[in-house]
Every structure is written in structure tokens, then in C-alpha cells.
Amino acid sequence: MSMATVSIRQLVLGLLAQEPMSGYDIRRYLKSLNWLVGSPSFGSLYPTLRALLQDGLVTVDIVLRSDRPACKIYQVTQEGERALQELLDKPAAADPSLETFVKRLVLAANLSPSRLVADLEERRAQVSAYCDSLDRIAASLDGQNEPERRLAIDFGLAMARAETAWIDEALGRLSQQTAMESRTRSGGSAYAERRASRTPGDSAKNTPRRRT
Amino acid sequence: MSMATVSIRQLVLGLLAQEPMSGYDIRRYLKSLNWLVGSPSFGSLYPTLRALLQDGLVTVDIVLRSDRPACKIYQVTQEGERALQELLDKPAAADPSLETFVKRLVLAANLSPSRLVADLEERRAQVSAYCDSLDRIAASLDGQNEPERRLAIDFGLAMARAETAWIDEALGRLSQQTAMESRTRSGGSAYAERRASRTPGDSAKNTPRRRT
DNA sequence: ACACTCATGTAAGCTGTTACATGATTAA
DNA sequence: TTAATCATGTAACAGCTTACATGAGTGT
Numbered sequence: 001m002s003m004a005t006v007s008i009r010q011l012v013l014g015l016l017a018q019e020p021m022s023g024y025d026i027r028r029y030l031k032s033l034n035w036l037v038g039s040p041s042f043g044s045l046y047p048t049l050r051a052l053l054q055d056g057l058v059t060v061d062i063v064l065r066s067d068r069p070a071c072k073i074y075q076v077t078q079e080g081e082r083a084l085q086e087l088l089d090k091p092a093a094a095d096p097s098l099e100t101f102v103k104r105l106v107l108a109a110n111l112s113p114s115r116l117v118a119d120l121e122e123r124r125a126q127v128s129a130y131c132d133s134l135d136r137i138a139a140s141l142d143g144q145n146e147p148e149r150r151l152a153i154d155f156g157l158a159m160a161r162a163e164t165a166w167i168d169e170a171l172g173r174l175s176q177q178t179a180m181e182s183r184t185r186s187g188g189s190a191y192a193e194r195r196a197s198r199t200p201g202d203s204a205k206n207t208p209r210r211r212t
Numbered sequence: 213m214s215m216a217t218v219s220i221r222q223l224v225l226g227l228l229a230q231e232p233m234s235g236y237d238i239r240r241y242l243k244s245l246n247w248l249v250g251s252p253s254f255g256s257l258y259p260t261l262r263a264l265l266q267d268g269l270v271t272v273d274i275v276l277r278s279d280r281p282a283c284k285i286y287q288v289t290q291e292g293e294r295a296l297q298e299l300l301d302k303p304a305a306a307d308p309s310l311e312t313f314v315k316r317l318v319l320a321a322n323l324s325p326s327r328l329v330a331d332l333e334e335r336r337a338q339v340s341a342y343c344d345s346l347d348r349i350a351a352s353l354d355g356q357n358e359p360e361r362r363l364a365i366d367f368g369l370a371m372a373r374a375e376t377a378w379i380d381e382a383l384g385r386l387s388q389q390t391a392m393e394s395r396t397r398s399g400g401s402a403y404a405e406r407r408a409s410r411t412p413g414d415s416a417k418n419t420p421r422r423r424t
Numbered sequence: 425a426c427a428c429t430c431a432t433g434t435a436a437g438c439t440g441t442t443a444c445a446t447g448a449t450t451a452a
Numbered sequence: 453t454t455a456a457t458c459a460t461g462t463a464a465c466a467g468c469t470t471a472c473a474t475g476a477g478t479g480t
Contacts, residue, residue, distance in 0.1 A: 008440080018361075024459055032349060035308060035342045036368045044440050046461055069448045069459045096247060098310075105367055109360035116360070130247045137244060147389065148321035148328070149230075155317055155378060156248045162374030166367060177359065220468080236431055256468050258433055281431050281476045 005095050006103035008040050008048050013076065013084050014107035016058055020075040023049050036102050049074055057083055089115060096126045117174060124167045131160040217307050218315035220252050220260050225288065225296050226319035228270055232287040235261050248314050261286055269295055301327060308338045329386060336379045343372040 015026055023045050030039035040048075049072075052058045057080030061073040076084070088104070088111055101123050108116055134157050141150055227238055235257050242251035252260075261284075264270045269292030273285040288296070300316070300323055313335050320328055346369050353362055 022459075023461095032345070033364065033368065034345070035310065035339070035372070036364060038309060041441055042460075043442070043462080050461095067449075068457085071459060097250060098247065102364065102367065105364040108363045109358065111360075127247070133244070133246070146321065147385075148323075151320045151382065152245065152248060152314065152317040154382070155314065156245065158378040159371065159374060160247070162371060166370040170363065170366070173359075234431075235433095253469055254432075255434080255470070262433090279477075280429085283431060 005097075006100050006107075008044055009052065010084070010087055011037075011040075011103055011107070012045070012048050013052060013057060013080060014088070014110050016052075016074050017076045017081060017084055018107075018109050020061075020073050022071040022073055024071060033106065037099070037106060052080070056080075084110060096130070113174070113178060117171065120167050120171055120174075124164055124171075127160050127163050127167070131157060131164070134160065217309075218312050218319075220256055221264065222296070222299055223249075223252075223315055223319070224257070224260050225264060225269060225292060226300070226322050228264075228286050229288045229293060229296055230319075230321050232273070232285050234283040234285050236283060245318065249311070249318060264292070268292075296322060308342070325386070325390060329383065332379050332383055332386075336376055336383075339372050339375050339379070343369060343376070346372065 011030075012026060015021065015029065021029070023042065027039055027042065027045060030037060033039075049058070052074070053060060056077060058074045058076050061075065062070055063073055064070045088107065101119075104111070104119055111119065134153055138150065138153050138157065141153065223242075224238060227233065227241065233241070235254065239251055239254065239257060242249060245251075261270070264286070265272060268289060270286045270288050273287065274282055275285055276282045300319065313331075316323070316331055323331065346365055350362065350365050350369065353365065
């Protein structure tokens with residue numbers, strides 16, 4: 001049933017897993033990536049956070065500050081982590097849209113290295129196939145002199161080629177990196193380190209702490 | 213009020229202006245461009261066509277064929293043309309999303325040459341600015357060794373650069389092309405030719421013609 | 425007889441936006 | 453005191469998808 005489209009809920013959960021934040025922070029962060037992923041409005045962001053809270057996937061910390069208004073810092077629970085991994089581990093694609101791919105890239109820090117590589121390889125194959133199909137369309141348009149009709153196709157081809165090139169480079173970097181890591185045991189995967197340093201249930205959740 | 217986002221309605225109207233088609237045809241065409249623009253479902257496509265018809269922006273021709281089911285070929289009216297031009301001539305951007313830009317590219321054949329150039333230049337400026345902002349984020353991330361956090365930024369940069377490069381090339385081609393046209397009066401802009409060869413109100417609209 | 429593509433349509437529902445409302449804090 | 457940024461929230465609505473329903477023609 002549920003397709004691999006990354007919803008706001010999943011995106012928010014993933015971002016919170018990378019770093020505890022407030023709704024406002026999430027919005028600001030996504031806005032800074034602007035063109036990559038459309039940042040959700042508060043009208044969907046805040047209800048999403050409430051839902052995550054009610055489902056026990058996150059907890060809140062109300063932080064009072066003297067200099068500016070109080071804010072609610074959300075933090076994922078163990079259950080939230082589990083739910084996130086379940087989402088990210090599944091097939092990944094089936095939805096060949098750029099949006100979904102980019103959103104998963106934004107959540108790359110939450111992906112296991114193998115899953116990340118698999119994502120990139122899947123995407124490479126999809127884009128490559130897409131490139132071929134656009135080539136065929138372009139060829140069929142070769143006869144008629146209608147430059148405007150070709151523009152979109154041309155653009156698609158250029159972007160698709162740029163994307164495959166980038167993916168190849170990224171895959172190269174990743175394999176090189178993991179090779180380095182297997183030799184020297186330092187400066188390695190943030191994923192592995194995060195996994196290792198998890199200390200769940202350490203602090204008193206839901207207890208507002210004050211910095212006055 | 214109305215933002216420059218290209219809705220299904222506008223997209224459909226633009227495609228019909230390029231060439232009379234049925235709803236099924238539109239779907240197939242957009243699906244062939246797949247990755248570029250997400251093709252709308254029939255659940256939104258057919259109601260859109262009905263609305264366009266009721267608003268007098270298009271007319272139907274029911275075409276009966278012996279080999280396969282009948283289909284409804286939609287065709288834009290003069291009023292539809294006018295409405296389309298009004299939409300496409302306005303500011304264009306304000307919505308810096310890739311989606312909107314690509315949709316307008318798909319409708320490039322409906323744009324006046326000057327409007328098309330303006331679109332490309334606007335987009336170039338936006339993407340260039342976006343590139344700078346991503347560069348700044350990348351620079352701020354230079355200290356910490358978290359390759360996963362950089363992935364999305366990196367990807368954004370690569371795509372943005374590819375886009376500016378493509379736009380530059382496209383602008384070059386366009387200026388070269390119009391220069392050619394101003395000298396020789398042939399093989400020129402499809403836009404001008406279409407404008408010239410319009411013969412509105414020629415055939416009996418709404419009269420089902422049969423090919424048995 | 426069955427499945428498949430072509431072709432059109434409707435209704436229910438999910439998802440997200442717009443517009444509004446609130447309030448604290450800082451700076452003009 | 454007025455405007456601006458920070459911060460959270462709600463309700464109404466728009467837009468689109470999913471799932472369903474229908475039916476003609478084609479091939480097995």
C-alpha cells in the first residue's frame with residue numbers, strides 16, 4: 001500500500017533524528033535548502049509534530065530563554081528511531097521522482113552506508129533509463145524544426161546526465177571512504193558513530209528545563 | 213493573489229494549445245516526460261478538461277474509430293488562447309521551484325520568444341543566487357567531518373551548476389537563432405508561424421465527425 | 425472465456441496551503 | 453508605539469490521488 005514517497009512526517013522524523021530541533025528550526029533548515037525540497041508550511045509542520053508526539057515517536061523539551069520566546073525542542077525516542085529505520089530500509093524507490101530522491105539524500109545521515117549506496121545505484125539506473133527514453137523522444141523530434149518543443153526534452157537530458165555524473169562521483173567517493181575506514185579506525189562514518197554513541201532514556205524527558 | 217505556480221489547468225490548456233488532444237493523450241505525453249513533470253492522474257485530468265470546457269476555453273470533438281474506443285479531442289478556443297497568454301505573460305517567477313520552471317519549459321512553444329528569454333534569464337539569476345547560498349552552507353560545514361550531511365548540499369550544487377550551464381547554452385542558441393531569422397525569412401520561430409496561421413472558427417465545433 | 429490496452433468518468437479521502445490568531449522580545 | 457523577528461498554533465479550503473465503475477475493442 002504505502003509507497004516510498006517521503007512525506008512531511010518522515011522527513012521531520014528523520015531531521016529530528018539527526019539533531020533535536022524545534023518546528024521553527026526545521027522550517028528554517030529546510031528553507032535554507034529552498035530549491036532542493038519545498039519547505040512545508042507551519043500549518044502542516046506543527047500538526048505533524050503533534051502527531052509524532054502522540055504516537056510516541058518523539059518527546060518535547062520546552063526551553064525557556066530570556067532573550068527570545070520559549071520554544072519546543074523535539075527529540076526522537078527509541079521507538080521513533082525504529083520506525084524511521086523501518087521506513088528508510090524498505091525498497092526506497094518505486095517512486096522515480098526527483099523529490100523523493102532528494103529527500104532521502106537530505107536524510108542520508110540516517111541511512112546505513114549500504115542502504116545509501118543501494119539508493120544511489122537504484123537512482124542511477126532509473127535516471128539512465130530515463131535518459132534513454134528522452135533520447136528516443138529527441139530522435140523522433142529530429143525531423144521537424146520546432147526548437148521550442150525540444151527545449152524541455154533537452155533540459156531533461158542535461159539534468160539527467162548531470163545527475164548520473166554526480167551519482168558516479170558520489171559512489172566513487174563513498175567506496176574510497178569506506179576503504180579508508182576499513183584500514184584506519186578513525187574519522188569514519190558518522191552513521192556508525194551515531195549508532196555506537198546512542199544512550200537512550202538518559203535524561204528526564206518532558207521536564208522543562210530553564211535557562212533564565 | 214494567484215501565484216505563478218503552474219497548475220494542472222494551465223498545463224493542460226497549454227498542451228492543448230500546442231496540439232489538440234484527448235485526456236488520455238495528455239496523460240501519455242506527460243508520462244513520457246515522466247521524471248521531469250509528474251503526470252496528473254485521470255482523477256484530476258478529466259475534471260480539469262470538463263472545467264475548461266464549461267469555461268469556454270476549449271471545445272470537444274468526439275472522434276469515433278472502428279479499431280478502438282471513441283475519444284474526445286479537445287481544442288482551445290480564441291478565448292482559451294487569450295486566457296493562456298494572460299497567464300504565461302505575467303511575472304513568470306516568484307515561485308523559484310524547479311517544477312514551475314520545467315512546466316513553463318514544457319509550454320515553451322506557447323511563450324513569445326521575448327517571454328521565453330526573460331524566463332530563462334530570471335531562472336538563471338535565481339539558480340545562481342541559490343548556488344551562492346549553498347556554497348555558504350557548504351563552507352560552514354567544512355569543519356566537521358560528516359560526509360552524509362554534505363551529500364544533499366553537494367547534489368544541489370551540482371544540479372544548480374548544471375542548470376546554469378544549460379540555461380547559458382540555451383540562451384546562446386536562442387539569440388543565434390533569432391539573429392538568423394532576422395536575416396533569412398524562413399525556417400524560423402514556430403511561435404510566429406503559429407500566430408500567423410491561426411484560422412479560428414473555421415470548422416464546425418462540437419459536431420462529431422465519424423471515420424468508420 | 426479471459427485478460428489486456430484504450431478510454432472516460434465519479435466519489436471519497438489524504439495532504440498540504442492560506443489565512444488567521446496569539447504572544448513574547450527586540451529595535452526604531 | 454510601532455514594526456519586525458521569533459515562535460506556536462488552528463480552521464477552512466484547494467488540489468490532487470486512490471479506488472472504484474463503466475465500456476469498447478483486441479488478442480489468446
